[in-house]
Amino acid sequence: MEELMEIIAIVSLIVVILLLLFVTFLMTRIKGLMEVEKNYTIMTKNYSTVTILQEIMVILGNKIPSNKKLERINDILINRFDIAYSTIVERTEQGNIIKATNVPSDLQDKILTLDGSKIFNEAMCQNFPKYVTGLKTLEYPSADERDVRSALMFPLYREDEYRGFWLLEDIRGNTFDNGATVQLSIIKDNITLVIQNNDYAVNLENKTAELEVANKKLEEMANRDGLTGAFNxxxxxxxxxxxxxxxxxxxxxxxxxxxxxxxxxxxxxxxxxxxxxxxxxxxxxxxxxxxxxxxxxxxxxxxxxxxxxxxxxxxxxxxxxxxxxxxxxxxxxxxxxxxxxxxxxxxxxxxxxxxxxxxxxxxxxxxxxxxxxxxxxxxxxx
CATH class of the missing domain: 3.30.70.270 (Reverse transcriptase/Diguanylate cyclase domain)
Known part of the structure; x- marks a missing residue:
């Protein structure tokens, strides 16, 4: 009887050891699969970023108004990254102006001042992105109406001057992980470039318009009699x-x-x-x-x-x-x-x-x- 008990104990020990080995094997496989999935996700994001940058370069080369360029870029970002909302806001002398967004028009005014809100203001002033997420909708203006649970805001700076912000939002939690932030930062620089180029274009248009007015005045003066003002x-x-x-x-x-x-x-x-x-x-x-x-x-x-x-x-x-x-x-x-x-x-x-x-x-x-x-x-x- 004692010998039988010893045999049972030995067999039980062997079974436990085999189970432990099997569990260890499964854990290793699962970890490996997770690593593969992680690498695949990052590769997919890298591929998407490269593709987006190529598409942005094509848009930048098109002879269309800068506002239209930003709208097209914004549409690409929403579709490529499969997010709910993307908004590009420019800071001007008259205040913040939305240059591109898919947020409903009746809620856009609430987006304009988010860079001064308690959640985002510090990040905007210090020029680093701010990411907030939660299981419930986020607590800032218009987030509740749109069921926003993830938000990533990038300040847009050019030559140490604050030029506005880029706000990405989603109805899912944890949408913008560290990898996404890195990839989106690259795209953010191109958005800032478009805004800066728009300034140059607007200045050029203003100067051209002023020159045209001046030329018309000169032409008018050349066609007029200096004394009477009638045509000469x-x-x-x-x-x-x-x-x-x-x-x-x-x-x-x-x-x-x-x-x-x-x-x-x-x-x-x-x-x-x-x-x-x-x-x-x-x-x-x-x-x-x-x-x-x-x-x-x-x-x-x-x-x-x-x-x-x-x-x-x-x-x-x-x-x-x-x-x-x-x-x-x-x-x-x-x-x-x-x-x-x-x-x-x-x-x-x-x-x-x-x-x-x-x-x-x-x-x-x-x-x-x-x-x-x-x-x-x-x-x-x-």
Missing amino acids: KAFMHKKLDEVFRGNRRSNSIAIMDIDYFKNYNDKNGHMEGDNLLKMLSQLITDSLREDDMLFRFGGEEFVILFSDTERKDAVMVAQRIRQKVADFVFPYEERQPNGDLTISVGVASSPDDATEKQRLLEIADERLYKAKSNGRNQVIGE
Whole structure:
């Protein structure tokens, strides 16, 4: 009986030893499988990061606005890393601005100020990422509404200047482990680069716009008469050439001259004569239709171009202007003959009167002379 008990004890010991060996073997295999899975996960993340960086480089090379670039990059990040939310916020002089996000529009305002919240502020100031996670939804504005349980915020710095933040969020806990943080840090630098390039682009656009405005002002000044502000004679010839070259419709011109202008200059001086020219130019300009143009032809003569206007309509407008000048009280006009300052006008039209610029001007000038000869203060259109 004792021998049987010894045999049973020995067999039991052997069984225990075998069980221990088997358990040890299983633990080793499980550990190995976990290591393989871990390595596979990291390799997958590395592969995804490389792929994302390649896609980002393609986007950076596209000639699209920087805002669109950030939106496309953000979409790639959400899809590649399979996360619930990604938001890119830029710090500007006017405050934080969302440049890209998939957070519902009614909750976006709560995201804007998260870099100043108790959870994230210290990390933002010290320029290191802040990762928070939990079994329940996180306790910061809008997290509860979206059931956010993992959040990783990167401050965006460029040359020691805080430029905003990048917030990644997920509805699962423990989404952003240390490996993910490392990979995402690489991508974060490219996001900062896009924001910086956007600054350069905006500055360039602003400078270009300022230059265009300045060029337009210079061009405008080059086309204007320095005294009266009306368009000058050179620009008149340019516009008339354009009209005759590209328009087969009726176009009319009116040449007008101040009656007894020499008398006005002689009695009141050339400075008052110049003031009169400026006042008359403004008065005529205020009387023109939107598409009409006033030119100073020389001395006291002005030309009006009536585009797409038949002669009878041009004569009607010229009559209205003549009457307005006659009714206006100019300084020292009582010293003029008849105690009034007036104008005479000659009108000609194309193609009725002429089909060539120079001949049209000659006909209008002949009719102006006729108006002068017939007693002045009148419009002649035929």
